[in-house]
Amino acid sequence: MSEPTAPGRGGDELLARLLGPGTPELTCEECFEVLDAYVELAIAAEPADERVPGMRAHLEGCPACTEEYHSLRALLAPEEGGGPR
Amino acid sequence: MPMPSEISAQLPDEESALWLMRLGAAGAERQAALAELHGLLLRASRFELGRRRATLPHLRPGDLDDLAQQSADDALVAILAKLGDFRGESRFTTWAYKFALLEASVKVRRRAWQGREIPLEREAWATLAGAARTERGAEDGELFAAIREEIESSLGPRQREVLVAVALNDVPIDVLAERLQTNRGALYKNLHDARRKLRAALAARGFDLELDRKEER
Numbered sequence: 149m150s151e152p153t154a155p156g157r158g159g160d161e162l163l164a165r166l167l168g169p170g171t172p173e174l175t176c177e178e179c180f181e182v183l184d185a186y187v188e189l190a191i192a193a194e195p196a197d198e199r200v201p202g203m204r205a206h207l208e209g210c211p212a213c214t215e216e217y218h219s220l221r222a223l224l225a226p227e228e229g230g231g232p233r
Numbered sequence: 234m235p236m237p238s239e240i241s242a243q244l245p246d247e248e249s250a251l252w253l254m255r256l257g258a259a260g261a262e263r264q265a266a267l268a269e270l271h272g273l274l275l276r277a278s279r280f281e282l283g284r285r286r287a288t289l290p291h292l293r294p295g296d297l298d299d300l301a302q303q304s305a306d307d308a309l310v311a312i313l314a315k316l317g318d319f320r321g322e323s324r325f326t327t328w329a330y331k332f333a334l335l336e337a338s339v340k341v342r343r344r345a346w347q348g349r350e351i352p353l354e355r356e357a358w359a360t361l362a363g364a365a366r367t368e369r370g371a372e373d374g375e376l377f378a379a380i381r382e383e384i385e386s387s388l389g390p391r392q393r394e395v396l397v398a399v400a401l402n403d404v405p406i407d408v409l410a411e412r413l414q415t416n417r418g419a420l421y422k423n424l425h426d427a428r429r430k431l432r433a434a435l436a437a438r439g440f441d442l443e444l445d446r447k448e449e450r
Contacts, residue, residue: 159377162360162361162401163442165399166380166396166428167428167442168432170432170442176421177418183331184322184324184328185240185323187327188324200238200239200240201238209425209428210406211405212338212342212406216334216335216338219281220327220331223277223280
């Protein structure tokens with residue numbers, strides 16, 4: 149009998165979760181502090197990642213903060229589906 | 234040290250300034266503003282619970298609404314405690330919504346894991362072994378084997394516990410924080426340190442991790 153893998157999870161996603169972004173990133177507290185401004189910038193197609201260095205890396209590394217980012221974006225801009233630009 | 238951000242305090246827009254004025258008023262005006270804000274927070278909480286409904290199949294509609302009410306109540310308390318932190322970097326309602334979404338998402342994750350044990354380490358090793366077999370053959374097999382060895386030998390006990398639970402066993406960080414009686418930020422610091430050590434250990438063994446990641450994208 150084969151050993152199970154997590155459903156829908158390939159080796160690349162697993163490596164990303166294990167190794168993280170590997171670049172400087174915000175903490176969860178810092179992420180929450182700037183989340184509202186970052187999402188408004190992203191929706192307005194402003195250079196959110198330039199304005200908030202380390203945010204993108206944190207979102208790549210922290211599944212919980214990423215979910216909240218997508219939720220806030222989807223709540224404010226339901227027409228775009230909440231995806232990252 | 235915090236990373237420099239170009240997001241800076243500014244004068245709130247007109248609507249946000251009105252919110253602050255009404256919330257800072259006395260009597261009926263403040264009560265009306267609180268009720269209106271609670272309504273917005275309830276809407277955001279219900280929105281979040283709707284998005285996560287599939288992770289809570291056993292909940293009845295009444296239970297979901299209770300969770301939404303609790304989330305909105307807790308968010309309102311948090312907002313009033315932090316009102317002085319609002320610097321006008323976004324609209325006031327956007328700033329307020331994030332508190333409701335946080336409360337609701339944390340409650341959903343914890344409720345979804347209520348009564349479930351944190352998976353054992355051997356389940357994580359099975360995940361790693363499975364990934365090694367299904368990827369690009371011998372090269373990935375070596376990498377995933379090395380990852381397991383370094384997790385076991387290079388990481389401190391808490392770093393190992395957090396990395397295995399969050400990265401391999403899909404335990405939400407808020408659930409783990411509750412079980413370990415700590416908070417998300419402290420656990421993410423453990424996770425970050427574990428990842429840094431693991432990267433360094435794998436690099437010292439000759440694995441080109443950036444190349445591996447690029448090739449797999």
